[in-house]
Amino acid sequence: MSEEKVLVGIIMGSTSDWETMKPASEILTQFDVPHECRVVSAHRTPDLMNEYAKTAESRGLEVVIAGAGGAAHLPGMVASQTVLPVLGVPVKSRALNGLDSLLSIVQMPGGVPVGTLAIGDAGSKNAALLAIRILATTRPELREKLHAFQTEQTQKVLENSELC
Numbered sequence: 001m002s003e004e005k006v007l008v009g010i011i012m013g014s015t016s017d018w019e020t021m022k023p024a025s026e027i028l029t030q031f032d033v034p035h036e037c038r039v040v041s042a043h044r045t046p047d048l049m050n051e052y053a054k055t056a057e058s059r060g061l062e063v064v065i066a067g068a069g070g071a072a073h074l075p076g077m078v079a080s081q082t083v084l085p086v087l088g089v090p091v092k093s094r095a096l097n098g099l100d101s102l103l104s105i106v107q108m109p110g111g112v113p114v115g116t117l118a119i120g121d122a123g124s125k126n127a128a129l130l131a132i133r134i135l136a137t138t139r140p141e142l143r144e145k146l147h148a149f150q151t152e153q154t155q156k157v158l159e160n161s162e163l164c
């Protein structure tokens with residue numbers, strides 16, 4: 001992309017979420033989308049979370065991807081303080097395999113939207129692809145890359161479709 005300013009913010013509740021959130025960063029890098037990755041927690045760093053959410057728009061971010069596990073309040077709390085699209089990724093928790101994370105993120109009250117993805121790596125990857133689709137509504141070069149990505153993905157499946 002010709003733009004240099006950071007367009008997507010990837011935030012997560014803990015450094016322990018990085019393994020899950022890394023695929024989102026890798027996809028954005030693959031599509032050449034400037035982004036940042038930060039640990040920001042509604043529970044442990046509430047002031048930082050408020051500041052991050054409130055300044056995201058003025059800093060030029062266009063989409064926020066928020067990953068959290070367990071009592072995963074981060075995506076919803078960020079969505080309550082910005083009008084940017086917030087995509088929530090439920091991180092697989094040790095105790096309940098991420099079902100707690102999923103339900104915490106998906107059951108937002110009406111008026112405060114969070115686009116909730118699947119639990120774990122697939123959700124992280126899809127959050128990035130969805131962010132790119134959002135950015136691509138006004139960026140034809142990204143739309144082209146999405147078409148190429150989809151074609152390549154289909155080809156890979158077809159090339160390996162004969163199992164016996």
Ligand SMILES: Nc1c(C(=O)O)ncn1[C@@H]1O[C@H](COP(=O)(O)O)[C@@H](O)[C@H]1O
Pocket residue numbers: 012013014015016017040041042043044067068069070071072073074075091
């Ligand atoms: N769900 C949240 C929030 C939040 O929502 O603000 N902050 C941290 N956490 C989550 O706690 C889990 C365990 O964190 P540790 O591994 O640091 O104990 C992580 O998955 C994190 O997302």
